[in-house]
Amino acid sequence: MRRAKITIIGAGNVGATAAHWVASKDLGDVVLVDVVQGVPQGKCLDLTETAPLEDIDVTLVGTNDYAETANSDVIIVTAGLARKPGMSRDDLLLRNAEVVSEVVRSSTQHSPDAFVIVVTNPLDAMCHVALKASGFPSHRVVGMAGLLDSSRFRAFIGMELKVSVEDIVAFVMGGHGDQMVPLPRLSSVGGIPLTTLLAPERIEALVQRTRMAGGEIVALLKTGSAYYSPSASAVRMAAAYINDRRRVIPCSALLSGQYGIDGLYIGVPILLGGKGVEQIFEIELNQDELAAMQRSADAVGELVEVLNKHGY
Ligand code: TXD
Secondary structure: OOOOEEEEEOOOHHHHHHHHHHHHOOOOEEEEEOOOOOHHHHHHHHHHOOHHHHOOOOOEEEEOOHHHHOOOOEEEEOOOOOOOOOOOHHHHHHHHHHHHHHHHHHHHHHOOOOEEEEOOOOHHHHHHHHHHHHOOOHHHEEEOOHHHHHHHHHHHHHHHHOOOHHHEEOOEEEOOOOOOEEOHHHOEEOOEEHHHOOOHHHHHHHHHHHHOHHHHHHHHHOOOOOOHHHHHHHHHHHHHHHOOOOEEEEEEEEEEOHHHOEEEEEEEEEEEEOOEEEEEOOOOOOHHHHHHHHHHHHHHHHHHHHHHHOOO
């Protein structure tokens, strides 16, 4: 059987760590691409030299040439600038649109059947850029954000209740940014509603921390943004596709009327399997939650308008 081939574009913190997760999970062969000469090659060589220690057989190739990515099953897009302290995700918009457009066009030419996972910020807007640059159907272009945001929410609930994160389901929808929509009402611990386990003000504090979790790490690191959990989330999504896991997870997907939103990428629960986005779940939201989704969609819509004006 042919091994899965996973192209990761951007050999920075998220991209290189994603390569590490792919290798450590033996998920498939990796091609790591960057504009910077030597860095993807050096990082892949270093990872290759861990293979004897970790007892893994994956091949890792670092390159600056998209020809090497040909016939990839999955393309993970992390190329771009990371947020600096004080910089909003939206400041990155046009700079990263240029990068994402270029790298998606170059990579999808060589892998016309690939599943594209966008990681670069501002996330939901970059999904639009990737969709257009690839010309792919929308079920093969998704964004990674909700899985990370819900993992952060789960981690914070676990820390608060001192219980295993394994038993925690935390629900986060909406755009990736300050407008995300964590839903405590649909979150639970071992099947017990979160709202019966914690006081409303504690839940609100955890929700706020989840909203600001990316910024919390930027403020601590000072020279970059989070990368362990973002890369792990992207690789989980790649695994769901490659192994046809049919997982139900939040991802940024193109909506066509669900939640009253049409033609915008936004975080929603999807069924992620071997065909990509196989279903978008439209769950019942109360009025406040729907309004929060709409605010989130408006924020994404504004960015998409700017992108459209600039030809992306
Ligand atoms: O939840 C999420 N979606 C995110 C998104 C969570 C964390 C990080 N998120 C975003 O991912 C972040 O805001 C950035 O937009 C990307 C990548 O973050 P990372 O921390 O990996 O940034 P780095 O370390 O600066 O790496 C970016 C790499 C770097 O090696 C550049 O040389 C490369 O991208 N780069 C390119 N590669 C190929 N082609 C082009 N044109 C290019 N431009 C830059």
